[in-house]
Amino acid sequence: MPTLELDHLDKQILYRLQQDARRTSSNDISETLDVSASTVRNRTRRLEANGILRGYHADVDYEAAGYQLFTLIVCTAPIPERENLAEAAADVPGVVEVLEVMTGEGNVLVQAVGADGDDLSRIGEELDDLGLRVSDEDLIRNTHRRPYARFERADGA
Structure with a gap:
C-alpha cells in the first residue's frame, strides 16, 4: 500500500487524538485548528482508511484493576x-x-x-x-x- 502523504493538518489531528482520543471530538479539534468539524471528520476517516490511524485504545491501569x-x-x-x-x-x-x-x-x-x-x-x-x-x-x-x-x-x- 502506498504511503499517504501527511500534511500539517493531518499531523495536527493525529497529535490531538494521541493526546486524548476519548475526550477529543472533531469539534474540539476543529476549534483549535481553525477548520470545520466536517474537515476533521473527513481527514480522520481518510487516515483510518489508509491504515495510519489504526484504532483508539484504552490505557488500563492493571494494578488498579486487580492484576498485580x-x-x-x-x-x-x-x-x-x-x-x-x-x-x-x-x-x-x-x-x-x-x-x-x-x-x-x-x-x-x-x-x-x-x-x-x-x-x-x-x-x-x-x-x-x-x-x-x-x-x-x-x-x-x-x-x-x-x-x-x-x-x-x-x-x-
Whole structure:
C-alpha cells in the first residue's frame, strides 16, 4: 500500500487524538485548528482508511484493576516464523500486546498481565509451546506514553 502523504493538518489531528482520543471530538479539534468539524471528520476517516490511524485504545491501569503483575516477556522467534508466532502469541490468554522487533535475538516482545506468579508461568509455558524461546521476563512498574511531538510542530521538523 502506498504511503499517504501527511500534511500539517493531518499531523495536527493525529497529535490531538494521541493526546486524548476519548475526550477529543472533531469539534474540539476543529476549534483549535481553525477548520470545520466536517474537515476533521473527513481527514480522520481518510487516515483510518489508509491504515495510519489504526484504532483508539484504552490505557488500563492493571494494578488498579486487580492484576498485580504486568510483565514484559522477551522472546526469540526464528525470523521466517516471527510474524506468525507473534500473531499466535497475541491469542494467549493474559497477553495484552505483542511487538515484533527487527533483531535476531529478543525479536518478539510480549506484554502480559497476571493475577499471580502461576498466571505468568502459564503464559510463559504457552509461549514456549508455540515455539517462542523466552529469554527474559521483567515486571513493568509504569508505562509513560506521549504523543509524537513532530505531529505538533508547525514546521513539521
